[in-house]
Amino acid sequence: MLINEIAKRTGVSIATLRYYENLGLIRGVADENVKTNNYKNYDEEVIVKVEIIKEAKEVDFTLAEIRKMLEIWYGSASRHKGQIELFTTKISEIDTKIKRLKQIKKRLENVKIELEKGSCT
Incomplete structure (x- = not known):
């Protein structure tokens, strides 16, 4: 199938698919017998990878993490x-982000309280 078919089936733009291909996340195969265009054919596995x-x-x-995941x-x-290992690492990163976001939220709530009291100017 051609790249436009993948775009239609996955909802991902052709430009994004080309970017993924440049990064090595997906790969199409050019027909060596055809010299007049740069069309590449993609198999069904590409649909799965894009999903x-x-x-x-x-x-x-x-x-970068997705490339490692696909490898x-x-x-x-x-x-x-x-x-x-990949998912354990990602879960740990998310836990750290959640902790940091909770701290940020608490700081913002404290500033809001001070503003409501009229303590901050």
Whole structure:
């Protein structure tokens, strides 16, 4: 299938798909017999990878982390262990962010209280 079909099926723009390809997250294959265009063909696995990328971005994985995730999923012999390590690390990062955001929220609430009292100017 061509890149426009992937875009239609996944809801990801062609420009973004090309960017993912430049980063090595997905890959198409050019037909060596055709010299008149740069069209690449993509298999069904690319759809799955793009969906994984979308899901991972939604839960705050970076593209570098997603690349590592895809390498583990599609190329690692110790796949299960690598997956667990990757998700354990991400969960720890999220816990740290939650703690930091709670501290920020508390500081903002304190400033708001002071403003409501008229103590801050």
